[in-house]
Amino acid sequence: MTFHTALSGLHAAQADLNVTAHNIANANTTGFKRSRAEFGDLFPMTAYGIASNAIGSGVKLERVAQQFEQGSINQTNNALDLAIAGEGFFTVSDNGALAYTRAGAFTPNRDGFVENAMGQRLQVFPPVEGSPGQFNTAQLSDLRVQIGESSPRASTTITALTNLPASAAPPTTTPFDATDPTSYNFTRSLTVFDSLGASHNTNLFFVKDSTLNTWTVHTQVDGADVGTGTPVTYGPDGQMTSPANGQIALPLVPLSTGAADLNLTIDMARSTQFGDAFTLTSLSQDGFATGRLTDIEVTAEGIVQARYTNGQSTPLGQLAMANFPSPQNLRQLGDTTWAESFAAGQVQRGTAGSPEFGSIESGALEASNVDLTDQLVNMIIAQRYFQANAQMITTQDQITQTVINMR
Structure with a gap:
């Protein structure tokens, strides 16, 4: 024996x-x-x-x-190298069969699908159409990086946060002439965009009227007058009283480039008339040109965003995290991946940063x-x-x- x-x-x-x-x-x-x-x-x-x-x-x-x-987390500076700081697994799809891994070395393939070295595609919760910042956590989809350009958006609103000096005197020259600086008090410029993404230089001119607390705002696009000017008035407290909502609707600006006519509104609701100094805290508009993809960003919550040269970002999905009541009983598949098993318990899905899952570190790998x-x-x-x-x-x-x- x-x-x-x-x-x-x-x-x-x-x-x-x-x-x-x-x-x-x-x-x-x-x-x-x-x-x-x-x-x-x-x-x-x-x-x-x-x-x-x-x-x-x-x-x-x-x-x-x-x-x-937990293994140590090493920085790589590759945006699609992902590490989990805490509990949970990445979900990957191997031709429809789901697997789970802690190895976060991912790259886009030739079709833009993000996958690991074994060709398993990273799974995300897709964005909800028409609901910015919302993701469908009841559905899994392959993460795909959009290689194409970001579509332009025509400008519709110009927002001017300014203070016009109450002590200003009317210009010495009348009527208003954009080429004559003595016919207006102040001017500022910005760029707006049409529906095709082309830029157009826009100038705002502020002219003090002889009537107390009254100004006229003139607008030019590409050197051409837009309308004849709009009067704005302020009360004794320096707040705008007319137009009542602070919105100056400009006439349509026809374009010869094939783009839709510009339909602009100047928002001066927060402008004031105080003191003797002209200030322009901000002058902005809501349009943008066509953009090219510059990089991919992954937040700590696992939200994957594509960033473009026009300053815009597009959410591509939120990483679909998974965990199990007994991870030790997962079925090993090799290649640092695991599959579900009865002994491991029912899979629990969620998002990074929630109480049940760790956070995501982009540009890093777990050793x-x-x-x-x-x-x-x-x-x-x-x-x-x-x-x-x-x-x-x-x-x-x-x-x-x-x-x-x-x-």
């Missing part, structure tokens, strides 16, 4: 060495989780169970348990959680364990030989 007991010890030591060798071999594998060999003792069974004075008959390998503690020092020490222990069991077999052989040689 001693031979079989010691032989089970040899098998256990060999299994421990195999697990340790596997851990050491993957010490530099991104997202790898080390394993641990767990053993249990063996006792012979009788018809009535295990006798109280039974001698054990060896050891067996109970399971190889994965250890999912293997293998500690080489621990593994080398464990290798020595397993080696000694193997040698001791081998010595037990040698000792039993000597005893057996002695018994055989007795006369």
